[in-house]
Amino acid sequence: MSLSGDPITQFYNCLVLKDHELIEDYIYVQNGKIIDPAKMFWEEKRIPDVRIDCRGGIVSPGYIDVQINGAFGYDFSNDTDIIEEAVANISKGLLLQGCTAYCPTTVSSRPEVYRKVISHLGPRQGSVENGAAVLGAHIEGPFISPQKKGAHELATLRTATNGLADFEECYGLENLRKHAAYVTMAPEVEGITSAIPELIKETGVKISSGHSNATTAKASEAFKQGATMITHLFNAMHPFHQRDPGIIGLLGAPGQRPFYGIICDGIHVHPHSVMIAYYAHPSGACLVTDAMSAQSLPDGYYKLGEMDVDVHGGHVYIKGTNTIAGSVATLSECVQKFIKFTGASKVEALENATLHPAQMLGIADRKGTLAHGADADILVLDDDLNVQRVFIAGIEATADNVKFNNKL
DSSP states (O other), X not given: OOOOSSOOEEEEEEEEEETTEEEEEEEEEETTEEOOHHIXXXXXOOOOSEEEEEEEEXXXXXXXXXXXXXXXXXXXXXXXXXXXXXXXXXXXXXXXXXXXXXXXEEOSOOHHHHHHHGGGSSOBOOBTTTXXXXXXXXXXXXXXXXXXXXTSOGGGOOOOTTTHHHHHHHTXXXXXXXXXXXXXXXXXXXXXXXXXXXXXXXXXXXEEEOSBOOOHHHHHHHHHHTEEEESSTTTTBOOOXXXXXXXXXXXXXXXXXXXXXXXXXXXXXXXXXXXXXXXXXXXXXXXXXXXXXXXXXOSEEEEETTEEEEEXXXXXXXXXXXXXXOBOOOHHXXXXXXXXXXXXXXXXXXXXXXXXXXXXXXXXXXXXXOSTTSBOOEEEEOTTOOEEEEEETTEEEOTTTXXXXXXX
């Protein structure tokens, strides 16, 4: 099939993240996609219309954050009356940080909140007009353990004794089908593990184990039933014990193992724990921020869902307690800290924020990769992995063409 006559952009003078290596290469983009240049050169005798000098930088797929509750003063669970404004501004702000796709995350809420917001958190294309691509909602709770609720409101938590009927009453199954990417549930909550296969069949959502006191045996059962992700490993779960390591123990299981989110901000998880997890199961690591509304804003008091939180010095706690309530980290910062904590290579760190999240969501044919045919969501990074330039659908995103507002 012939290439169209639309402009072709070449990225040159760069190290390209490709096939698990950084190699000297070129990237060619047309109509928002990465293209194979062979047809352009040999059949159509074309040369690039635009050439972008990356000045020796690293070219990576755009970052993907699969767990973020809010940013720039907005909260996906609390700003129900201005949810479109929240999505628009968070999407644009994240894009300028180098996060080109994400899953807006809701904390445990009442059914009326889900009915109001989930339909606004469904997939939408990324662009300089829209901001980062939305990959579908991550619905965290309310089918989670009261003992491991973390910053979730106890009064909202539920069981699933009636299986699908409870999910229909809480979320609306059609909401899940159309608008959700994945749901976090605790395997030991009544009715959850046995309902996982049917929920996946009926809605197509991914299931993640989290906010859970599950034993390793129960977590293994949930994984076999289809819970292929772990939500923020180490946080809000059964602590590691040599005779029963809980959900964490799945990282040491033989054969196939789940993906796992890990908050690499230096606060949620000790650097040694990050290193233990990564070297146990490197191909499953997905760096997440778990950021909340105060991300990129000054210290002060903010909302996480219905909860009041206190943000000071990079720490986020439920007001008046020592319960951690999300982060204010950016994904770029998490990538850099991951290398510092583990000694991992740049390739490994970058794939934890690009390829692995895309694989977890089943979208690695178009996101998290620079393979031919993938979306042209591209970062140009310096040698320390600072974001220098951001492209979405092949168009550069800058403060001049991506306008957004902080809520404050």
